[in-house]
Amino acid sequence: MIRRLYKTLLSVAVTSMLLFGNASAQDSTATAAAPAAGGDIAAGKTLFENNCKSCHNPDGEKLTGPGLKDITKRRDLAWLVKWIQNPMGVIASGDKYAVDLYNQYNKTQMTAFPALKEADVQNIIAYIDDYNTPKVAAPGTTPVTAAETGGGGFTSVIMIALIAIMALVLVALLAILRLLTKLAGVDTASTDSVSAVNFGEKVKEIFGNKTVRSAIIWVFILLAVKTTLDGLYGIGVHQGYAPKQPIKFSHKLHAGDMKINCAYCHTGVYKGKQAGIPAANICMNCHNAIKTGSPEIQKIYTAIESNKPIEWVRVHNLPDLSYFNHAQHTNVGGLDCTNCHGEVNKMEVVQQRSTLTMGWCIDCHRKTEVNGKDNKYYDKLMEAHSKTSKGAMKVEDIGGLECSKCHY
């Protein structure tokens, strides 16, 4: 009963999240429809959040690096592109502004982004400019807030309602129970002691009946089998696994409070099979200046000094027989990390949120629509699918349930 309730609640939560997701998607299309001159703000926002945000604020505030407000007034585009693609190169070339900046920020190296092309930089600038332009609330943004608060309210209303219903049911049950007990009490009162003995004998008789006895045994066996099977299915499933890590790294702090993009540390997540555990040099991008005294941070220094890598405990362990590629799901599928990893930004200690069983994978492949938008790879498939079916093209429709997609 409780489990069912939990499930209902969960599905309600998921629905509301989807609602919210859709709303924000609408939002992004609304903004993208009116791009600022010279760059695509929406694209710039994504780029900024994936690459720049962890060190730069889009406003004038300093973070690890300078705030980027009015950056175009300080430097021209050509310089910026050169700088972003190879900052150390610009510094090495003796550019005065660059050298001053480098010294001003305690010789903190900026990560090079050779992949960012001029158009990307323009997009980022467009986003920064847009961010700093004071504006009246655009009509597109209002529904989002509404949906957001509405969604949250809706969930809690449902929850309260359900709890109320549960309470009512409980009360009703208790009432019936009391009524029955009362009736039984009346019965006992109205009969003599012989019938009381008879009652005991009747109970004996009932349990002496072969049919009843075998029925009870069968129920017991079936329950035992079910428990065993459930137990067996649970073997190797480590949902909720939250091992103690050598360093008390808090995702809640970094990904939640500080809003650092996941891909800043997990560099491979859009590129390859593994998202990757960040190397200590990534920690050092910020922590050579921030909280250097913390005993946990000191562990990183020790690791670097003694040249001994940090041995993290793996949380998500897929068996070797299944091949999983992050890029397929994040970059191509456009899935958010939370889809599988849960709300890591609220986890002090990371735990495995999903079951990571094959059933779980298959289930998602059955339900999820293929993210074929603007991806020429899927054009042919979409066309073929639309000919035979009216529904959306799910992953299973293009072979997402085939063995050799994951097992080879």
Place this chain on the structure above:
Amino acid sequence: MENNNTKRYWKGVEELKNDIEFVKNANREFNMDDVEEGTHRRDFLKVLGFGMAAVTLAACDAPVRKAIPYLNKPEDVEPGIPNWYASTYSEGGDYCSILVKTREGRPVKIEGNKSSSITKGGVSARVHASVLSLYDNEKLKAPQKGSSEISWQDLDKEIIASLAKGGNIRIVSNTILSPSSKSVIADFIAKYPSASQVVYDANSASGLLDANLKSFGQRVIPSYDFSKAKVMVGINADFLGTWIAPLTFSAQWAETRKVSSSKNGKKEMSRHYQFETGMSVTGANADYRAMIKPSEEGAFVAALYNKLAAALGGSQVSAPSVTVDNLDKCVKELVAAKGAALVVSGSNDVSVQILVNAINNLLGSYGTTIDLGNPVNYRQGNDTAMNTFIDEVKRGQVNTVIFYGANPVYDHPRGAELGEALAKVSTSVSFADRADETASKCKYIAPAPHYLESWGDAEPKKGIYSLIQPTISLIFNTRQAESSLLTWAGLDGDFHKYLKNYWTTNILGGKSWVQALHDGVYEPNAGATPSGASFDASALASVSITKKGSGTEAFFFESVAIGTGSQANNPWLQEMPDPISKVTWENTVGLSQKTAAELGLEQGDIAKVTIGKGSIELPVLIQPGQAHGTVGIAIGYGRTAAGKAGNVGASVYPFFTNGQPCAGDVKLEKVKSGYTLAQTQTHNTVMGREAVVQESVLGEFVKNPKAGRFEPRIETSDGLKKPYQITLWNGHDKKNHSWGMVIDLNSCTGCGSCLVSCQAENNVAVVGKAEVARAREMHWIRIDRYYSSDAPHEQGYSISGFKAMEEASENPEVVFQPMMCQHCSNAPCETVCPVLATTHSSEGLNQMTYNRCVGTRYCANNCPYKVRRFNWFKYFENDNFDFHMNNDLGRMVLNPDVTVRSRGVIEKCSMCVQRIQAGKLTAKKERRRPVDGEIQTACSQSCPTNAITFGDMLDENSAISKLLSVEKEGRAFHVLEEINVQPQISYLAKIRNKDEAKKKAEGAAHAEHKEHA
């Protein structure tokens, strides 16, 4: 329905002889000798019960797995994403420009470098396997003095001190292709003027070099261009397998062999004659092959020369007479093809090679098919110098010997003498990676790392350079030979710096070093026009040809897999079946059926082979195509200090006569019988079925592109129908891709490169000799080699008729047919799997899911192509299979994207699904469709002759679609078409450039018989 093909193919001598063992097992997919006894139902239940309990208990506790990131991640390394580096394989004069795939800093696979004008992206089996030699844990872990370890500092101190004492210093090496290494040696010699270098080759071409010196005044090997030859003649020269530069020659040869069924397509082929003693890969691919004894070689070449001289004008030479098949025909065609002809000989006899030069000179080959102006450096050895060196050592005139990548005690005919005499040398050093036959007799071993850990370069051909760069940091405490020499010469030992300087000053001429390193090759001289040279006719006067063969003669040849034996401790190469004999893990003494009968030997015997004073014991192999009265034995085996995998077979180097790989007066006697050779081709029966191999001759093909095709028809109530017109199957819908392969039997030489490439890519286990003998090898791709038989096709069903079919050709025609999972659209394996472990994908792949497999082996029994492999044992971490998968270092070669299969499951070719998936993902990430050619299977990518075309058959612009659209009404066929399994793999019929098919007579009854097939 006419079909003129009467050749019968049999898979092995067992089948031919109807061996009792073979017949007994013919209908069984698996050899069960060692399992059928001993396992009873009760044992099974006990084990099952215990196993269940154990598994349940073990699974309750989740093991803690660590994730250890880099401390300081290199910018260009991303875990899970491979990095590719260009490098060069250059061992003992063999050359290949390669790309090395590394994962998290360890090399796991080698592919060809298409930028190279020499190897053009082809890779040989030995080059593929070299990545495994990197992870050989029997290598020395540190420098040694005697048998104890020594530090580099102490070693340097001691060696410098002894070098300073003076006296004769000799550096003994095989051919060195590296200009900078040569420069290092020159610097060393400059420091110690009493030093000199001695170069020899185990597969010596000294005779060829000396002949060129006499004929043209240059001691070089010219570059040959088989692609320009209309008529080519090989005389004991296995140029497609082992001679000089087989990778280059194979590609050139294949260029002249490709034909097209399209109306205006190429319908010309070169004509290839081969005259040889034993059956070689080249002989097996020749149009006309004739057999000569080693002793007749000189007389044969002289006869060829005299006949050509008579026709084209030239002086005659005196030589004993000889009768060889096809000689006159060959002469006639060579004369007609003057200017586009090429004659090569593998002989190490100066006189023979001078005659061959004279022949090529008469034919106008110099400047056309032979380029003396741009010679190749593959063989530089000098037999005379090496003999002088050994004499010096024996006389005690040498104070210091440095063995530079050479192992003469094993691979020189006078190795034993040298080994004994080494005690007289006061300081002997070897750069060997292990205490091999020579190094173990040296005072010091200064181990050099594997080439994948080293810096270096190569100049395979004049003006064509390539670089070697390390793809992994040093695994053991080793040091490059060049660094050692530089250090001992008192120079800076940093060879990387030296190399870069050398290139900047001498090679690059202002071009970018980084670019050259990136490309792997730097070829300022690519595409140079060939030039000839004037032939010095006086050289002919020095020619002396005798015919001194007596008794049974022996011919020693280099095998495709093991070569000269330097990589003998490589289990991939040991388990690679010899392209011709299909024997693994040892060498054999090959005899023709007739000779064997005369000597009272048969297959399954162990024979004692006595040559001169020495003798060895080897198993007997009945080898069709072996010249009568001769025996063929491969070199490269019989190592004693190679390692666990390498010390197999027997060495024949000591039996070389005057440096020639042959010997006379061979005595053979039976020691025992009943020995089972570990051959991979005796366990399937594909006899007399035109549905498997289809072939024709060029003349017929020109008339009808479907010549030689076997097109079965099925009898129905509506008359004859094509097999696919009547079907029980629903078929599979392919909306997106349809992956397939086309294999051209005309250009497949059977070299086995694909096999080792597949083994490396797919973590295919090595099972060892005993298991191969039980027909349990795990290779996902095999190359079926079929011999022909002269007998007419059995008409009717008489025993005598079939017996006649089993008569072997003495000199058979040979077909090679790569065979792997055919990815049938109507797959018989899928229907019988009780657990759905093998299923069909929407992209045309037949998928195998190991974790679902329960090992019933129904699929393997139901597979018409016999390509499914069963894991009889756990082949990793198992001391009974002590190969690379049994140690941590060896396991580093495993491809992390492919599961290592465990015991009890079936596996088979997946069409490199991991590569397909990776290729698709790359395309998806870039929001585009995959481009044809960017996804390649391991086999198709490595084929030196491009015999395998892989691609998406739904992409109409792909090479495979274009090829199939042309060949559909021509050479393309499916194997066993009549069973309508609709494979994704097509084959292109083999076309031989022969005047007429071997046998024409074909009864009408036969045609009728085929209709019912």
